Amino acid sequence: MIGKTLKGFLLVWLLSGCQPAEDKLVITGSSTISPLMADLAEQFETQSGIQVDVQSGGSGRGISDARQGLADFGMVSRALKTDEQDLTAHLIGRDGIAMIVNAANPVTALSNAEIVAIYTGEQQNWSSLGGDDAAITVVHKADGRSTQELFLAHFGLNNDQVQPDMVIGENQQGIKAVANDVNAIGYVSIGTAIYEADAGAPLRLLPLSGVPATLESVDQGRYPLSRELNLVSQGELSETASQLLDFMTDPDRAATYHDYYFLPVSR
Amino acid sequence: MRWPDRLAGMIGGLLLLAVLVPMGLMLWSLLEQGAGVLSMDFLLEDPRQAGRTGGIAALLVSTGWILAVCLLVAVPVGLGCALYLSEQVPAGTRRAQWLGGVLDMLAAVPSIVYGLFGYQFFAISLGLGFSILSGGLALALMVLPLMIRSAEQALRGVPMSYRQASEALSISRWGWVRRILVPQAAPGIAVGIILSIGRALAETAVLLFTAGYVLRQPDSLLDSGRALSVHIYDLAMNVPGGMPRAAATGLVLVAILVILNLLVRRWLRPAQGAWQ
Numbered sequence: 001m002i003g004k005t006l007k008g009f010l011l012v013w014l015l016s017g018c019q020p021a022e023d024k025l026v027i028t029g030s031s032t033i034s035p036l037m038a039d040l041a042e043q044f045e046t047q048s049g050i051q052v053d054v055q056s057g058g059s060g061r062g063i064s065d066a067r068q069g070l071a072d073f074g075m076v077s078r079a080l081k082t083d084e085q086d087l088t089a090h091l092i093g094r095d096g097i098a099m100i101v102n103a104a105n106p107v108t109a110l111s112n113a114e115i116v117a118i119y120t121g122e123q124q125n126w127s128s129l130g131g132d133d134a135a136i137t138v139v140h141k142a143d144g145r146s147t148q149e150l151f152l153a154h155f156g157l158n159n160d161q162v163q164p165d166m167v168i169g170e171n172q173q174g175i176k177a178v179a180n181d182v183n184a185i186g187y188v189s190i191g192t193a194i195y196e197a198d199a200g201a202p203l204r205l206l207p208l209s210g211v212p213a214t215l216e217s218v219d220q221g222r223y224p225l226s227r228e229l230n231l232v233s234q235g236e237l238s239e240t241a242s243q244l245l246d247f248m249t250d251p252d253r254a255a256t257y258h259d260y261y262f263l264p265v266s267r
Numbered sequence: 268m269r270w271p272d273r274l275a276g277m278i279g280g281l282l283l284l285a286v287l288v289p290m291g292l293m294l295w296s297l298l299e300q301g302a303g304v305l306s307m308d309f310l311l312e313d314p315r316q317a318g319r320t321g322g323i324a325a326l327l328v329s330t331g332w333i334l335a336v337c338l339l340v341a342v343p344v345g346l347g348c349a350l351y352l353s354e355q356v357p358a359g360t361r362r363a364q365w366l367g368g369v370l371d372m373l374a375a376v377p378s379i380v381y382g383l384f385g386y387q388f389f390a391i392s393l394g395l396g397f398s399i400l401s402g403g404l405a406l407a408l409m410v411l412p413l414m415i416r417s418a419e420q421a422l423r424g425v426p427m428s429y430r431q432a433s434e435a436l437s438i439s440r441w442g443w444v445r446r447i448l449v450p451q452a453a454p455g456i457a458v459g460i461i462l463s464i465g466r467a468l469a470e471t472a473v474l475l476f477t478a479g480y481v482l483r484q485p486d487s488l489l490d491s492g493r494a495l496s497v498h499i500y501d502l503a504m505n506v507p508g509g510m511p512r513a514a515a516t517g518l519v520l521v522a523i524l525v526i527l528n529l530l531v532r533r534w535l536r537p538a539q540g541a542w543q
Contacts, residue, residue: 170504
């Protein structure tokens with residue numbers, strides 16, 4: 001009898017250990033933001049003792065997990081669309097997209113019309129754009145990537161019109177594709193491109209509409225192809241969630257944003 | 268030796284070289300990029316700053332638990348299914364062909380499908396969330412067809428004469444399976460386990476959606492924990508300047524695979540002596 005009771009208690013105790021901690025925060029979404037978020041979450045945990053679980057998987061998942069209540073915040077590396085207005089966006093930073101070519105390519109600038117012509121396959125050779133007589137390798141991002149959506153929207157393109165030679169997923173893949181191919185053109189996060197170019201990757205960042213692709217021009221809001229980094233939430237924020245949000249937008253965190261080549265939102 | 272034979276031998280050797288050279292180059296490039304980071308501290312420290320500093324201790328723990336859950340489910344269930352197929356479904360019958368075809372198809376399903384299913388079923392429907400348990404179970408589902416097929420082939424490979432002898436001695440069904448059939452098929456089953464471990468440790472897509480992305484040491488099977496493969500993928504693809512640590516983690520993963528291969532091979536050596 002006593003043994004049975006003990007077993008019962010043990011079972012209850014074991015099962016109660018299975019319950020997720022009450023004050024744990026879950027954040028899911030954009031693979032662009034998740035390394036930054038994991039870093040900030042670690043700092044927040046050390047300071048407050050509140051556990052933060054960061055999950056990756058893409059902006060689309062950030063939206064759906066925030067909607068279904070699976071996450072306290074969804075990470076979304078773009079502005080919310082009109083059919084996503086049921087969610088609240090908290091701007092935490094900015095990122096830009098840079099058009100990149102190989103450093104050995106003599107082309108130093110392209111107009112928007114020329115970029116559109118290249119991506120739709122109307123312009124297939126560098127020679128008429130001031131470059132060598134060589135076929136252009138068009139590097140495009142895969143569906144579901146927020147960089148791709150932003151790129152298409154900016155140039156007024158429909159994904160069916162694009163004639164890519166290579167479809168890539170993450171920023172680093174784009175960097176590698178262009179660094180290894182003298183005739184390639186691609187687009188990646190501006191922070192990633194600047195970091196890799198500084199680290200010696202043979203890349204050239206093309207100015208857009210005459211605005212140079214630098215972190216400064218993005219911060220000043222002049223660079224045309226930049227995006228918001230948002231945490232999205234549904235309904236009222238819990239106390240711990242707003243604590244985390246305050247922590248993340250504190251100016252003291254700026255250095256961490258710069259580590260990932262993002263710009264913190266200036267208060 | 269006649270010259271066509273010698274030529275065939277040479278071509279075979281060249282083809283082997285053509286396979287080995289890229290593998291060597293791959294290991295070399297990992298070493299070149301990652302050796303500078305690799306140290307005892309790298310293995311014993313927890314990752315910090317999204318993996319840009321610190322080591323991979325927590326990830327080794329998570330990966331170990333995920334693999335343990337996966338094998339604890341996949342090996343018994345896989346062996347059970349394989350025993351059913353080899354004992355109850357005679358080879359060459361329509362049922363055997365149909366079941367074999369289904370298993371081969373399941374083995375060929377892209378892993379991301381298992382990932383999405385695992386996320387939907389284990390993480391959401393069963394409420395396990397992003398956890399080591401979700402990850403291990405989704406991986407088990409993914410490797411099961413492979414496990415079943417290779418164990419089944421090993422079991423079917425045991426000579427008919429052994430079965431006839433055991434029946435002549437009126438050894439019970441269970442005794443035959445436990446004492447003769449499975450030990451004789453052990454090397455083939457070991458290959459199945461090794462292939463399953465290889466697939467499980469290399470898997471990224473499934474785990475990103477189930478076991479998750481959390482870098483902390485897991486306290487229980489219901490905590491999210493990042494596997495080595497997910498870490499390599501994230502460092503190489505999303506973290507600026509993460510490549511050296513991705514390569515070092517890759518080297519550790521390769522070393523773990525080699526060690527596990529050797530252990531399983533040793534442990535499931537063919538039963539010898541009794542029959543000679």
